[in-house]
Amino acid sequence: MTLRPARAEAAYKTNTAAIAIAAVVLLSAIQARAETIRIEVKSLAFSPAQGTAHVGDMIEWANADFIARPATAKNHDWDVQLPPNKTARVALKKAGTVDYFCRFHPNMTGTVTVEEKKH
Numbered sequence: 001m002t003l004r005p006a007r008a009e010a011a012y013k014t015n016t017a018a019i020a021i022a023a024v025v026l027l028s029a030i031q032a033r034a035e036t037i038r039i040e041v042k043s044l045a046f047s048p049a050q051g052t053a054h055v056g057d058m059i060e061w062a063n064a065d066f067i068a069r070p071a072t073a074k075n076h077d078w079d080v081q082l083p084p085n086k087t088a089r090v091a092l093k094k095a096g097t098v099d100y101f102c103r104f105h106p107n108m109t110g111t112v113t114v115e116e117k118k119h
């Protein structure tokens with residue numbers, strides 16, 4: 001079967017539109033996936049100290065210091081042990097603002113604002 005130029009062009013436009021729609025669908029699927037928020041622990045500080053996440057996301061702390069530092073939520077949502085040069089993760093299960101600190105250094109603080117899951 002041979003397409004006349006006009007029909008071939010119409011078919012090309014349809015395919016291009018279909019590909020564009022598929023790309024948008026794929027992109028939003030990726031954006032809705034759980035994310036991992038990385039926080040560095042270095043020189044007596046959580047960095048970044050303020051963060052925003054969504055229910056279902058993970059927080060991953062990477063302790064670059066040479067001693068262990070716990071990340072303890074003030075509301076008892078989590079109490080994560082961070083050995084030196086190790087990472088540890090926690091899954092965010094509910095929305096809300098969580099303040100946390102290092103039990104060894106109460107001035108070492110951080111806040112994570114957990115929003116409802118994206119739709």
Ligand SMILES: [Cu+2]
Nearest residue numbers: 069102104105
């Ligand atoms: Cu500390």
